[in-house]
Amino acid sequence: GQNIDQPTEMTATEGAIVQINCTYQTSGFNGLFWYQQHAGEAPTFLSYNVLDGLEEKGRFSSFLSRSKGYSYLLLKELQMKDSASYLCAATISSGSARQLTFGSGTQLTVLP
Amino acid sequence: DVKVTQSSRYLVKRTGEKVFLECVQDMDHENMFWYRQDPGLGLRLIYFSYDVKMKEKGDIPEGYSVSREKKERFSLILESASTNQTSMYLCASSTLGGPGVRGYTFGSGTRLTVV
Numbered sequence: 001g002q003n004i005d006q007p008t009e010m011t012a013t014e015g016a017i018v019q020i021n022c023t024y025q026t027s028g029f030n031g032l033f034w035y036q037q038h039a040g041e042a043p044t045f046l047s048y049n050v051l052d053g054l055e056e057k058g059r060f061s062s063f064l065s066r067s068k069g070y071s072y073l074l075l076k077e078l079q080m081k082d083s084a085s086y087l088c089a090a091t092i093s094s095g096s097a098r099q100l101t102f103g104s105g106t107q108l109t110v111l112p
Numbered sequence: 113d114v115k116v117t118q119s120s121r122y123l124v125k126r127t128g129e130k131v132f133l134e135c136v137q138d139m140d141h142e143n144m145f146w147y148r149q150d151p152g153l154g155l156r157l158i159y160f161s162y163d164v165k166m167k168e169k170g171d172i173p174e175g176y177s178v179s180r181e182k183k184e185r186f187s188l189i190l191e192s193a194s195t196n197q198t199s200m201y202l203c204a205s206s207t208l209g210g211p212g213v214r215g216y217t218f219g220s221g222t223r224l225t226v227v
Contacts, residue, residue, distance in 0.1 A: 033215045042202065042218035087154070100216060104154035
């Protein structure tokens with residue numbers, strides 16, 4: 001079966017650094033995505049990790065450890081506009097197509 | 113700019129009605145997906161399709177059906193809407209090889225309320 005866990009809510013202060021963790025137990029794992037979703041909007045792509053290690057992209061970085069079934073998204077220099085839900089999603093090979101299996105999302109609130 | 117377009121942002125339907133949610137993509141993607149999103153439950157896969165006229169059940173297909181008559185269009189059908197189908201519905205698409213390095217492209221969502 002597939003199981004992806006991430007915290008439900010997090011709060012941080014503008015200008016700070018926050019780390020959102022994600023653990024997964026999936027069969028047929030290929031890679032790990034992070035999406036950002038503002039209220040009432042579609043999820044948008046942030047990062048993709050297929051190899052172990054850290055991928056940095058401006059203020060956002062994502063880390064993957066395949067052996068530990070663990071990933072995190074690191075947001076630096078937080079801004080008010082970073083208040084959103086952050087979705088962790090694992091790519092799995094299942095049946096006739098590769099799919100994404102999503103965690104429940106972490107609602108991040110950035111306070112002034 | 114590539115797009116996945118869902119025909120309605122908000123819908124209100126009555127219990128027992130047959131409801132059609134339409135999704136169109138202009139990226140020539142082979143794979144298309146329907147998810148519903150509920151607080152605390154995340155995105156759950158209803159159905160997906162990897163080719164015209166092909167469909168596969170996702171994790172929660174009960175009460176739903178789909179249609180893919182053309183490559184660019186994937187329709188979700190609620191045969192007889194019920195209040196527990198009140199939700200946000202998201203359509204997504206991807207290339208044949210899967211999500212690839214950009215993942216899925218999502219539509220803006222349809223918030224369906226069944227009264």
